[in-house]
Amino acid sequence: MRGDEPWVREVFDGGLTARVFRIHAAGRDWTLKKARARAGVHNVDGQTSFLNEIQRRADLMRLKSEPGGVQRFAGIVDTQYASLRRGILLSPWIEGAVAQTWDERSLGQLFEQLVELYLAGLFEWDLCPGNILDDGRQLMLFDFGYMYRFDPLTQFNSAGDGTSEPMFHPVERFETRNFCAWLLEMEQKQGASAALAAFRREKAVALPLYERLRAALAERAARPAMLARFDALATRWRAALRGDAAALYLAENWRAHVLDLSDDLHGQSCTPMTLRRADWLLATLREHFDALVALAALFGPDRGRSQAELLADYQVRRRQAECFQSMHAGGGGASLPA
Ligand SMILES: Nc1ncnc2c1ncn2[C@@H]1O[C@H](COP(=O)(O)OP(=O)(O)OP(=O)(O)O)[C@@H](O)[C@H]1O
Ligand SMILES: [Mg+2]
Known part of the structure; x- marks a missing residue:
């Protein structure tokens, strides 16, 4: 060939x-x-x-x-x-194209598939747009280069020893690698309330599937910590869906953009989207710092730091992202925390 x-x-x-x-x-x-x-x-x-x-x-x-x-x-x-x-x-x-829009059908098919994979002990890390094809009727996964085995009854995912990184789960992977960038685009083109409505729709699809996943894990006698994690997620999402979900929107998007920004900086694979993410993080720090603290949304080394420290730090990261663009125009890369 x-x-x-x-x-x-x-x-x-x-x-x-x-x-x-x-x-x-x-x-x-x-x-x-x-x-x-x-x-x-x-x-x-x-x-x-x-x-x-x-x-x-x-x-x-x-x-x-x-x-x-x-x-x-x-x-x-x-x-x-x-x-x-x-x-x-x-x-x-596979007929079809990269999923351009996320509705109940496509989100439902994706999450159902991810739940089945999870129960089968397979954890997919790279749910980026280029790895999901959709023909309008059936969504398809086809790139498994970063899918790893784990034991869903005793481990959260395939990272570290399986219990060291409870932050990563299937819906999180989709939001971080894919959906939150789509929401950011929507925020900027159609406004914050359209993006918030799309976010609520996504959580409303995800919630019953995680309840089902939790029940299946319980039936198979998974460790209590595995059940407790899904209970905590479901409780949080349910509470958000009873209200306007704005606080959860802030916390989930903060996590997604922080993780993807650091991934892009690590892989030196920054794009204009990296800069928009950095700008979103800086604006959120300026306008919603107190909410981030109240929601316990700051994680890793960011936890406990002051607004001024974080602003200075994320400004540095934004400048690094600018440098990597000019150095590596058109470059792409993935470095995943697996
Ligand atoms: N079975 C398929 N049917 C249709 N298109 C496909 C199929 N497999 C791959 N493609 C197309 O080829 C592209 C690259 O495929 P794939 O993601 O498997 O390769 P890759 O080298 O791992 O890519 P990357 O490193 O960019 O993730 C996909 O984004 C998709 O457009
Ligand atoms: Mg691929």
């Missing part, structure tokens, strides 16, 4: 670990993912992501072959063939 063969219909060359070809064969379209000789991501997770994806593909095909598996994993692409040695992965071509 060079990419100029007559059966090649499209080439996606932007990925850091692989080249992706849309090919036509045996009367239908396929996606051939071909590993790059050397991954463009300079951390262990990136360098091993093709191997990891092949292992996850095997897990997923096993799950799909269980009774009811096809329905339970309807949002997971099939794997026709995969070989680490040959560096290729073949899947059916």
Whole structure:
């Protein structure tokens, strides 16, 4: 495969670990993912992501072959063939495009799928827009380079020893990597109340699915701490949905933009969106610092610091984000806390 063969219909060359070809064969379209000789991501997770994806593909095909598996994993692409040695992965071509809008149907399908994966002991870290395709009827996941195994009965996720990072959970991953950037765009184009309404809709879809997840974990005798985490999340979301959810909006968006900003700075992969995130954080610090403290929304090293200290710190980060843009125009990269 060079990419100029007559059966090649499209080439996606932007990925850091692989080249992706849309090919036509045996009367239908396929996606051939071909590993790059050397991954463009300079951390262990990136360098091993093709191997990891092949292992996850095997897990997923096993799950799909269980009774009811096809329905339970309807949002997971099939794997026709995969070989680490040959560096290729073949899947059916998925019709559709990167999800542009999030409604009850697409959010419901995504969260249902993430809950199934979670219960099966698979944690997906990279729910960025480019990793979710939607044809208007069925949402599909197909990139599992940063999906890892964990034990949902004793661990929160696959980070650290499984109990060290309770902050990360499926809905959080979607908000941080994807939805909160979409909300930011909405805030700026359609105003704060439209964004708040979309946020409420998202939580209203997520809440019953997390209640179901919690019940399934309880049924399987998960450790109390696992149940307590989902109880705490559900209690918080339920209270927010009884009111206007503005406080929760502030806290969740703060977390999402802080995490993604630091990811972009780490990977030196800043874009104009990174600057908009930094501006949102600075404006929120100026206008809502007391609310952030009251909500216990400040986390990590930010907790306990003064407004002036935080403003100075985030101004430095904004300037770093400006530098990385001019140095790496057009560059992309993912460094995930897995
Ligand atoms: N089965 C598929 N059907 C349709 N399009 C696909 C399929 N698989 C991949 N693509 C397209 O190819 C792009 C890259 O695929 P994928 O995300 O698997 O590769 P990647 O190298 O891991 O990319 P990145 O590093 O950017 O996440 C996707 O964003 C999507 O547009
Ligand atoms: Mg991808």
